[in-house]
Amino acid sequence: MADVNGLQHGSPRKRPRKTDPTNRVVVVLGAQWGDEGKGKVVDMLAGSSDVVCRCQGGNNAGHTVVVGDAEYDFHILPSGIINSSAVSVIGNGVVVHLGQMFDEIKKNEAKGLKDWEKRLLISDRAHIVFDFHQSVDGLQEQERSKDTSGTKTLGTTKKGIGPCYSSKAGRHGLRMTDLLGDFSVFEQRLRNLVDSHKRMFPVLTVNIDEEVEKYRQYAERMRPLVANTISYIHKCLMEDKKILVEGANATMLDIDFGTYPYVTSSNCSIGGVCTGLGIAPQYIGDVYGVVKAYTTRVGVGAFPTELNNEMGDLLRTRGGEFGVTTGRPRRCGWLDIMILRHSSMINGYTAIALTKLDILDQLEEIKIAIGYFKKDGERIEHFPANMDELADIEVEYVTMPGWKQDTSQCRTYGDLPENARNYVEKIEELLNVPVKWIGVGKSRASMITVF
Numbered sequence: 152m153a154d155v156n157g158l159q160h161g162s163p164r165k166r167p168r169k170t171d172p173t174n175r176v177v178v179v180l181g182a183q184w185g186d187e188g189k190g191k192v193v194d195m196l197a198g199s200s201d202v203v204c205r206c207q208g209g210n211n212a213g214h215t216v217v218v219g220d221a222e223y224d225f226h227i228l229p230s231g232i233i234n235s236s237a238v239s240v241i242g243n244g245v246v247v248h249l250g251q252m253f254d255e256i257k258k259n260e261a262k263g264l265k266d267w268e269k270r271l272l273i274s275d276r277a278h279i280v281f282d283f284h285q286s287v288d289g290l291q292e293q294e295r296s297k298d299t300s301g302t303k304t305l306g307t308t309k310k311g312i313g314p315c316y317s318s319k320a321g322r323h324g325l326r327m328t329d330l331l332g333d334f335s336v337f338e339q340r341l342r343n344l345v346d347s348h349k350r351m352f353p354v355l356t357v358n359i360d361e362e363v364e365k366y367r368q369y370a371e372r373m374r375p376l377v378a379n380t381i382s383y384i385h386k387c388l389m390e391d392k393k394i395l396v397e398g399a400n401a402t403m404l405d406i407d408f409g410t411y412p413y414v415t416s417s418n419c420s421i422g423g424v425c426t427g428l429g430i431a432p433q434y435i436g437d438v439y440g441v442v443k444a445y446t447t448r449v450g451v452g453a454f455p456t457e458l459n460n461e462m463g464d465l466l467r468t469r470g471g472e473f474g475v476t477t478g479r480p481r482r483c484g485w486l487d488i489m490i491l492r493h494s495s496m497i498n499g500y501t502a503i504a505l506t507k508l509d510i511l512d513q514l515e516e517i518k519i520a521i522g523y524f525k526k527d528g529e530r531i532e533h534f535p536a537n538m539d540e541l542a543d544i545e546v547e548y549v550t551m552p553g554w555k556q557d558t559s560q561c562r563t564y565g566d567l568p569e570n571a572r573n574y575v576e577k578i579e580e581l582l583n584v585p586v587k588w589i590g591v592g593k594s595r596a597s598m599i600t601v602f
């Protein structure tokens with residue numbers, strides 16, 4: 152029945168029609184235990200991006216980007232900061248040590264970084280890493296080293312990342328917005344936070360008055376950089392700007408999906424992109440997994456395909472697998488499809504960047520792990536949650552013939568030796584994800600685009 156206005160009762164009312172942007176956010180994630188070479192992939196994509204974001208972690212990650220003669224070193228800054236036409240965003244999921252961020256900026260300024268303050272935005276929701284978080288990180292590692300029950304040390308970088316995320320989860324952390332608000336409130340909360348840590352760690356010494364003064368000054372330096380990055384990114388999306396998210400750390404170091412407890416304290420997989428930037432899942436487009444052509448791992452914890460022999464030494468030497476800051480040798484092993492399937496299932500890679508293929512150039516034959524078995528012969532279908540189980544498995548391998556040829560000058564897929572292509576195609580077949588780029592050297596030019 153129609154009313155006096157001619158409207159049909161019960162007919163649907165006019166609803167707002169949602170308009171979606173046509174572009175999607177591009178994400179680069181480490182697919183293994185880190186050090187896969189994400190830096191080069193991000194650098195390649197950052198040049199054509201309008202916005203480059205970090206969504207998790209702190210300055211415990213790091214990559215080097217070489218531009219001409221300059222070698223920039225980034226730990227907390229998104230590597231897009233060197234692109235003068237891109238805005239770099241440090242999202243709400245990141246934890247930031249302000250002193251070390253300013254040091255990093257200063258170092259890179261000396262190498263030629265300019266006008267960064269016009270292109271850097273930091274979320275008002277990002278948490279602050281304090282010096283005492285870093286001291287606590289060291290104290291916790293010391294305590295773990297005395298633990299005889301098995302965990303031992305986690306091999307943290309002692310950058311205070313874990314303790315800062317603990318403060319965040321404990322709901323007494325301090326954020327950028329607190330720093331820029333009423334400073335007397337910030338000061339009181341900082342004093343309380345220090346006191347609570349001192350109660351937990353009586354040996355902790357903090358010069359709180361000095362600390363307060365330092366932050367009073369940081370507040371003014373930070374004011375122009377802090378923003379509501381959620382609405383900023385959303386606006387950019389609606390304006391069809393190209394947005395790139397650079398994952399730090401890697402999936403096997405993810406606090407939920409990684410080899411817990413030998414992990415970092417954030418979600419370094421795809422979920423961290425949504426929660427660490429405030430991006431809705433439907434706006435995520437391509438997710439590129441960066442996969443090293445073999446596997447490396449830093450520190451302790453089970454590593455099924457580890458090569459404790461000459462082959463491992465060869466990969467380490469050829470691949471330069473030594474920690475950038477610590478110089479510690481990385482553990483090396485064969486490529487592990489069980490890890491990559493786990494990582495791909497979680498992140499939904501649309502394509503893979505396979506790095507460091509050139510490191511395998513001299514090998515007679517190359518193995519790929521394709522299955523895990525318990526000692527009694529029972530197949531383990533999925534990547535185990537239990538680290539004792541992972542430490543006690545038999546690995547099934549396929550063996551591929553090597554190519555025994557230098558690939559470092561190859562620039563197209565067709566230039567690669569047949570056996571190198573077979574290796575790449577075997578990985579695609581086992582993972583059911585296409586390989587889009589192949590790294591055959593350190594330089595920007597030595598990245599083959601497959602499609």
Ligand code: GTP
Pocket residue numbers: 181184185186187188189190191212213214215399400401505506507508509510589590591592593
């Ligand atoms: P994290 O963020 O700390 O996990 O590191 P990352 O994944 O960003 O690794 P990074 O970019 O530091 O790369 C590791 C090293 O590998 C760097 O020295 C790169 O220059 C080098 N590298 C990257 N790709 C290739 C490649 O295809 N071949 C060779 N030979 N070296 C490469």
